[in-house]
Amino acid sequence: MNKQHLTMAASYVAGLLFSLGLTVSGMTDPARVVGFLDVAGNWDPTLMFVLGGAVITTFVGYRFVLKQPTPLLAKRFQLPGKQGLDARLLTGAALFGVGWGLSGYCPGPAIASLGGASVPLVAMLATMVLGWVIARRIA
Known part of the structure; x- marks a missing residue:
């Protein structure tokens, strides 16, 4: 098998594991996200624990991986070069957050949920693609 x-x-196995993790944790259910954001009502802290697990895993994983001279399947590491905050980053983050809060989906869970496509899911994915197109044109 070549490289x-x-x-x-x-890549397929990583995506499959990510999708499985999202499904097992219940993060493909937009009601979980909306429940997490409902801090004044019936608050659901599940998302906080999933995000905490992801942060811990990433923190440990980066420490291990970046000690290696090169990645296993690439010539070099591809890390973000930009370190600072600017208006474009903050605007994009705000738009992402608003879209996530309104729909209950972020891109990973939305794609993992395609097997049970619904009108709100398809609408969210369509507007996400539209956002990518607009972002590429103004970049």
């Missing part, structure tokens, strides 16, 4: 096929297989 390109191995990279594709590793």
